[in-house]
Amino acid sequence: MNKIETILAHAGCKIDPETRAVVSPIHLSTTFERSIDGSYPKGFSYSRDASPNRSMLEETLATLEGGAACAAFSSGMAAAMTLIQALEPPAEILLADDAYHGVRHLAEVAFAHSGIRFKAVDMTDEAAFKRALSPQTQLVWLETPSNPLLKITDIRAIANLAKKAGCLVLVDNTWATPLLLQPLALGADFVLHSLTKYLAGHSDVLGGALVAADSDGLFQRIRTLQKAGGAVLDPFSAWLTLRGMRSMAARMRMQCANAKAVAVFLDDHPAVTRVHYPALPAHKGHATASEQMKDFGAMVSFEVGSSAEEALRVASRTRVFRRATSLGGTESLIEHRASIEAPPTLTPDTLLRISCGLEHREDLISDLQFALQDIDSC
Numbered sequence: 001m002n003k004i005e006t007i008l009a010h011a012g013c014k015i016d017p018e019t020r021a022v023v024s025p026i027h028l029s030t031t032f033e034r035s036i037d038g039s040y041p042k043g044f045s046y047s048r049d050a051s052p053n054r055s056m057l058e059e060t061l062a063t064l065e066g067g068a069a070c071a072a073f074s075s076g077m078a079a080a081m082t083l084i085q086a087l088e089p090p091a092e093i094l095l096a097d098d099a100y101h102g103v104r105h106l107a108e109v110a111f112a113h114s115g116i117r118f119k120a121v122d123m124t125d126e127a128a129f130k131r132a133l134s135p136q137t138q139l140v141w142l143e144t145p146s147n148p149l150l151k152i153t154d155i156r157a158i159a160n161l162a163k164k165a166g167c168l169v170l171v172d173n174t175w176a177t178p179l180l181l182q183p184l185a186l187g188a189d190f191v192l193h194s195l196t197k198y199l200a201g202h203s204d205v206l207g208g209a210l211v212a213a214d215s216d217g218l219f220q221r222i223r224t225l226q227k228a229g230g231a232v233l234d235p236f237s238a239w240l241t242l243r244g245m246r247s248m249a250a251r252m253r254m255q256c257a258n259a260k261a262v263a264v265f266l267d268d269h270p271a272v273t274r275v276h277y278p279a280l281p282a283h284k285g286h287a288t289a290s291e292q293m294k295d296f297g298a299m300v301s302f303e304v305g306s307s308a309e310e311a312l313r314v315a316s317r318t319r320v321f322r323r324a325t326s327l328g329g330t331e332s333l334i335e336h337r338a339s340i341e342a343p344p345t346l347t348p349d350t351l352l353r354i355s356c357g358l359e360h361r362e363d364l365i366s367d368l369q370f371a372l373q374d375i376d377s378c
């Protein structure tokens with residue numbers, strides 16, 4: 001099989017048999033004609049069930065993650081919601097204690113009385129994980145690097161323990177992407193993506209996906225619920241995602257290099273108390289990240305000053321970094337994370353999260369240098 005860069009460079013480029021177009025067209029049709037015998041010769045009948053651009057994206061994502069099947073959803077959270085709905089209550093999900101705040105929010109607003117319980121666990125602490133496992137545990141939900149503290153979980157170690165207890169393991173691979181991390185090869189059963197981030201890569205698509213190591217079992221139930229409920233990615237978003245993916249290898253390389261330069265600069269700055277970035281040798285997860293990832297990603301968090309006001313003041317002064325949530329686009333973003341995550345959150349008040357884009361690294365660094373002036377060193 002071709003290497004991942006090659007698969008990405010050709011994503012969404014199946015020669016169109018009608019026109020020989022190199023880039024596949026967008027099929028907006030919601031309905032597909034039957035043959036005289038009543039069958040659907042291309043397998044498509046109605047676009048809530050399946051549609052050509054979405055199927056092409058799903059096949060590509062399954063290949064990139066080394067999975068057997070993939071389902072693409074209208075958002076990362078729609079993918080998360082459908083997977084959780086597919087579990088058989090009573091069920092318990094062990095959730096990384098600093099998993100994406102949207103998942104913790106979903107647990108509260110959608111599943112509080114569903115017979116599905118969530119238990120927050122520090123997945124970087126194997127003893128704590130073993131203590132948290134119970135006979136009701138059906139699923140272990142990991143995110144590495146985590147958001148926004150960039151904690152690193154040893155996927156292989158946790159997956160081994162989970163397997164022995166008969167649980168499924170999901171890894172949210174939004175931050176690392178299949179270029180940097182291959183969770184299924186390390187023993188995970190499912191990979192979740194917010195396509196909105198690095199895969200689509202241009203802050204103009206909302207989408208999500210679940211890739212499964214096994215196309216039977218829970219995946220079939222996920223597919224049934226997706227078709228029944230209609231949480232599907234539309235053709236244009238699928239096409240745009242594939243278009244974004246074609247340049248992802250180059251984007252990620254430059255974005256990771258920018259993040260590394262920014263992290264080193266911040267680490268040396270007297271006003272910065274702490275930098276969370278796994279490439280830094282002092283980071284608790286540095287050894288595990290070096291082993292299981294190809295690079296350290298393009299997200300950096302840092303703590304600055306002594307209050308939320310001071311941190312917000314730093315963010316208020318950037319001119320290259322945009323003050324916005326989300327990540328993975330070509331433009332760099334800076335965000336005061338505690339104010340978007342509702343309490344109770346583990347995120348320190350003084351923490352700013354950065355998504356590094358494709359600007360020249362010297363412009364990024366001088367922007368931060370300007371923003372950090374007059375902040376008292378701690």
Ligand SMILES: *Cc1c(COP(=O)(O)O)cnc(C)c1O
Binds near residue numbers: 143172193195197
């Ligand atoms: C953004 C994000 C999600 C949610 O995805 P949406 O596409 O916004 O619904 C889930 N996990 C992580 C790690 C994310 O960054």
